[in-house]
Amino acid sequence: MQSENKYQPLTAKQALQLAAPHTWAASVCPSLFGICYSRLMGVPLGPFRAAAVLAACVFLQSAVNTLNDYVDFVKGTDSASDNVEVSDAVLVYGGIDPKSARNLGFFYLFAGLLSGLAASAGAGPVPLLIGAAGGATVLLYSGGPLPVSSLPLGEVVSGFVMGGLIPLGTAACADGKLHPEILFYSLPLIIGIGLIMMSNNGCDIEKDLRAGRRTLPMILGRERTLKLYRFLTVFWILLLLVLPVLLTGRRGFLCGVLLLLFARERFRNILALQLRPEQRVLQMKGIVAANIFGNGALIVTLLAAVLMEALHA
Numbered sequence: 125m126q127s128e129n130k131y132q133p134l135t136a137k138q139a140l141q142l143a144a145p146h147t148w149a150a151s152v153c154p155s156l157f158g159i160c161y162s163r164l165m166g167v168p169l170g171p172f173r174a175a176a177v178l179a180a181c182v183f184l185q186s187a188v189n190t191l192n193d194y195v196d197f198v199k200g201t202d203s204a205s206d207n208v209e210v211s212d213a214v215l216v217y218g219g220i221d222p223k224s225a226r227n228l229g230f231f232y233l234f235a236g237l238l239s240g241l242a243a244s245a246g247a248g249p250v251p252l253l254i255g256a257a258g259g260a261t262v263l264l265y266s267g268g269p270l271p272v273s274s275l276p277l278g279e280v281v282s283g284f285v286m287g288g289l290i291p292l293g294t295a296a297c298a299d300g301k302l303h304p305e306i307l308f309y310s311l312p313l314i315i316g317i318g319l320i321m322m323s324n325n326g327c328d329i330e331k332d333l334r335a336g337r338r339t340l341p342m343i344l345g346r347e348r349t350l351k352l353y354r355f356l357t358v359f360w361i362l363l364l365l366v367l368p369v370l371l372t373g374r375r376g377f378l379c380g381v382l383l384l385l386f387a388r389e390r391f392r393n394i395l396a397l398q399l400r401p402e403q404r405v406l407q408m409k410g411i412v413a414a415n416i417f418g419n420g421a422l423i424v425t426l427l428a429a430v431l432m433e434a435l436h437a
Contacts, residue, residue, distance in 0.1 A: 131221040139228055141214045142193060143186035146412060150320060151181035153419045154287050154313045158294025160426035161306055164372070164433070167298040176243035177294050180255075183236030185286075188262050190229035192273065195266040198222050199335070233262060244293075248300035254293035261285045274337040278325065283318025287311075309367055312422055315360045316415045319394075322353055323411040326399035341399070350399055357395055357414075364422055372429040382421035390414040 159174050169177065197215040215225055237259060244251035261281065265272045272281050291310045295303040307314075325332065325339040326349045332342050341349040364383060368376030383391075394410040397403050 130219070131224075132219045134220050134224040134228065138214045138218050138220060142190040142225055142228060143232065144189040147189060147320075148182055148185055149412065149416045149420070150286055150317045151185035151290060152178065153415065153423055154290035154310065154317075155181040155294055156423045157310065157313060157419075157426065158291035158306070160423065160430055161291060161309065161371075162295045162298040163430045164426065165295075165303070167295070169294070169298045173243050173297055176239050177297060180236050180239035180243055181290055183232050183239055184258065184262055187229050187232035187236055188265055190225055190232055191262070192266040194222055194225040194229055195271070197225075233259070236262075240293075243297045247297050250300055250302050251293050251296040254289055254296055258285055258289050258293065273321075274332075274339065276338060276340040276343055279318040279321045279340055282321045283314040283316075287314035287317040309371055312360055312363045312367060313419055315356055315363070316411075316419050319353065319356060319360070320408075320411050320415065322349070322356075323394075323399070323407045324404075326350070326353060327401055327404040327407055329399075330401060346399055353399065354395055357391065360418065361391060364418055368422055368425045372425065375429045375432060376425060378428055379421045379425040382424060383418065387414065387417035387421055390417050 155177050159169055159177065162169055193213075193215055214220065215222055237255075240255040240259075241252075244255060261272065265282075272278055288307050288310050291306050291313070292303065295301075295306050322341065326341040326346065328339075329342050329346055329349075332339050344352065361383070365380050368379040370376070390410065390413045394407065394414050397407050397410060399407060
């Protein structure tokens with residue numbers, strides 16, 4: 125590791141790279157889903173609350189990405205030999221002080237908490253409690269004596285917190301009430317985001333074994349992980365075909381059309397890969413693209429339904 129006086133100052137470009145904008149879809153899609161769902165259920169968020177919810181999700185996602193990179197770097201988990209891109213491994217290649225990344229992560233976390241408080245102002249305790257659960261998960265995801273990212277529960281926790289709690293909290297910001305039914309309709313988001321974690325851990329089995337991390341793919345092994353990965357991907361696609369119809373009626377068939385036109389190749393690509401270390405970059409790009417175009421088709425369908433309702437109002 126470089127001596128402290130040889131570190132380079134953290135630049136704005138590196139701060140953005142640590143935030144990893146290419147992963148923001150994992151938090152933006154659930155928040156947009158919650159905003160559209162609330163509107164369809166007759167409890168719309170105002171423009172200010174909607175913008176605050178989106179800002180909170182982006183900042184908290186950036187905090188997770190930054191703090192995760194910091195912890196992995198200082199523990200020696202990430203290195204130049206781990207099949208990571210230069211733009212996705214700022215601490216490995218950038219020559220910056222790791223403390224700068226840690227402080228940036230806490231800044232993103234603080235900004236996310238402020239945005240969350242603004243979104244939930246006047247809505248009562250329910251959105252605050254949901255937000256507190258999400259914030260605690262951000263801190264425990266990479267840090268603490270037993271980080272969530274090092275446990276077999278990582279896929280479930282990341283999928284549920286981001287894909288489930290974000291829509292749940294967004295809907296609660298609208299009217300201060302708990303809407304547990306939204307978790308059912310959020311299943312495509314929960315699974316898609318959980319598969320991002322599984323893609324990363326599936327490609328990093330050997331590295332995690334050396335680091336002493338007990339991830340789900342490490343316990344299952346690559347062959348069984350691949351079978352589970354493909355089953356969940358197919359189930360994800362089926363949910364994207366069925367749930368929009370249940371939620372919006374005939375308008376929901378638009379989701380299937382969008383999947384056929386824009387997401388088919390993305391899903392085909394991730395199903396063809398083998399979760400090998402040398403495929404890590406392709407696998408991660410592929411699963412993020414599948415989330416953007418797959419869950420994005422769901423969001424566009426809901427937006428179309430919202431617009432149609434507004435036109436007929």
